Amino acid sequence: LSGFAIAQRAPEARDLQVIGEPRQRVQLTVGWSNAWRDDRNHDGAWIILRSDDPKLGPLRLAAVGHRCSGELRGEIAVSEDRCGVFVALAESHRGDVEWTIELALAGAAPDAVSAWTVGMVFIPAGAFELGDDHPDVLRHGAFHRRDESGAVAGPLRITDESAMQVAKSPGALWYEADRAGYHGDRGGPIPADWPKGTKAFWIMKHELTQGEYAAFLSALPTPWRTLRSPIGTKGEESSTCSLALDGERVVAASPLRPCNFVSWDDTCAWMDWMALRPMTEFEFEKAARGPARPVAGDYPWGSDSREKLERQVQRARDLTLASAAEEAALADDDRERFGASYYRVMDLSGSVWERVISVGHPRGRAFVGSHGDGVLTDAARATNPDWPATDASGANADGIGFRGGAEYFKATSPNDPTNPQSRVATRTYGGWAGAARYKTYSARAVRTSR
Numbered sequence: 532l533s534g535f536a537i538a539q540r541a542p543e544a545r546d547l548q549v550i551g552e553p554r555q556r557v558q559l560t561v562g563w564s565n566a567w568r569d570d571r572n573h574d575g576a577w578i579i580l581r582s583d584d585p586k587l588g589p590l591r592l593a594a595v596g597h598r599c600s601g602e603l604r605g606e607i608a609v610s611e612d613r614c615g616v617f618v619a620l621a622e623s624h625r626g627d628v629e630w631t632i633e634l635a636l637a638g639a640a641p642d643a644v645s646a647w648t649v650g651m652v653f654i655p656a657g658a659f660e661l662g663d664d665h666p667d668v669l670r671h672g673a674f675h676r677r678d679e680s681g682a683v684a685g686p687l688r689i690t691d692e693s694a695m696q697v698a699k700s701p702g703a704l705w706y707e708a709d710r711a712g713y714h715g716d717r718g719g720p721i722p723a724d725w726p727k728g729t730k731a732f733w734i735m736k737h738e739l740t741q742g743e744y745a746a747f748l749s750a751l752p753t754p755w756r757t758l759r760s761p762i763g764t765k766g767e768e769s770s771t772c773s774l775a776l777d778g779e780r781v782v783a784a785s786p787l788r789p790c791n792f793v794s795w796d797d798t799c800a801w802m803d804w805m806a807l808r809p810m811t812e813f814e815f816e817k818a819a820r821g822p823a824r825p826v827a828g829d830y831p832w833g834s835d836s837r838e839k840l841e842r843q844v845q846r847a848r849d850l851t852l853a854s855a856a857e858e859a860a861l862a863d864d865d866r867e868r869f870g871a872s873y874y875r876v877m878d879l880s881g882s883v884w885e886r887v888i889s890v891g892h893p894r895g896r897a898f899v900g901s902h903g904d905g906v907l908t909d910a911a912r913a914t915n916p917d918w919p920a921t922d923a924s925g926a927n928a929d930g931i932g933f934r935g936g937a938e939y940f941k942a943t944s945p946n947d948p949t950n951p952q953s954r955v956a957t958r959t960y961g962g963w964a965g966a967a968r969y970k971t972y973s974a975r976a977v978r979t980s981r
């Protein structure tokens with residue numbers, strides 16, 4: 532019996548032990564750096580417990596009876612499906628946190644229990660402004676609204692989860708789509724069940740890391756690991772994937788480096804395993820911008836400029852300004868240097884691409900935001916029927932899109948608005964279905980707060 536730690540800047544679980552008689556409680560210590568709770572929002576750790584059988588989902592938790600103790604006041608919120616918990620500060624604070632927590636199981640603990648955790652940021656419920664009428668983004672598929680005369684009339688105020696029409700008319704969502712397959716089909720409606728970002732949700736603070744993905748691969752039986760492993764992927768920058776096989780384990784030489792070379796299937800399998808889900812385009816913009824557009828043509832850090840940005844991607848794709856000491860200096864009024872979003876989500880713009888659920892295809896609009904249940908198919912794929920699926924070629928997953936831009940270390944095309952970062956509303960690839968493993972493709976998961 533041992534704790535299973537995912538080494539990263541954010542949460543690490545250790546000293547796990549099953550306690551109580553009968554064996555229905557699990558105690559572990561969880562801590563991370565640069566936690567916060569303030570008037571705007573807070574961060575937290577998503578924690579699931581698993582047995583050593585990779586074919587089974589997370590251990591189901593009891594609805595009540597969980598405990599959290601430490602110097603600072605912490606809180607534990609159990610998810611509605613009882614797959615896991617969010618642990619977060621219960622009082623205003625900024626700094627490192629550590630708690631010993633006790634989780635009550637719904638049944639007896641198996642012989643081997645491991646804890647899996649990932650650092651997340653809480654995005655509060657509420658209305659927000661979607662899209663932009665800045666000319667540099669309008670011609671790249673940005674969402675916007677039109678007035679009675681058909682003229683561009685600014686971003687849209689999204690106040691609830693109601694179904695939305697996609698039309699060039701007042702009250703509806705509209706976007707230019709001059710390149711087939713890139714911006715989307717301008718079809719609608721966008722159903723009420725499609726997550727629009729006005730409900731509270733959690734989003735990963737950082738892009739998926741190579742250490743997190745290596746831990747996932749290490750827990751899989753060999754045939755599944757082979758299917759989900761990017762080791763040996765050929766192509767430009769393949770050396771930036773630091774994953775290697777060490778016996779039956781996969782190790783990451785650079786565990787904190789964003790995990791590139793993940794396919795859409797890889798991404799979905801990891802999200803299902805962790806009982807999380809993909810984010811929609813709307814949720815991307817809410818997490819990036821906050822409740823209101825601060826300025827036309829805004830980036831997630833709240834200005835329309837990249838001049839003060841100090842966040843950099845090294846040639847090996849390690850992020851600088853990513854050390855604990857540096858991120859500790861991040862504050863709401865000093866986000867520009869760090870490339871941090873309104874809610875302090877890191878690297879939503881830049882580093883590697885954010886794959887999202889697109890409004891631009893029927894398969895994307897069929898998404899209802901179901902969460903993974905930790906159980907994969909025999910081919911090590913996610914099982915959620917509402918998540919866009921990859922076609923037989925492996926190249927496309929209709930219904931996904933790409934947001935936030937990525938670092939290419941060279942000019943990709945003249946005036947490319949997505950390299951190395953893009954503005955919040957830019958949708959140059961908002962309806963693009965690329966599902967393959969590639970140097971600039973990574974993953975970031977969310978979870979509805981309930």
Ligand SMILES: [Ca+2]
Pocket residue numbers: 738878879880881882883884885935936
């Ligand atoms: Ca990114």
Ligand SMILES: [Ca+2]
Pocket residue numbers: 803903904905906907913914915
């Ligand atoms: Ca599943």
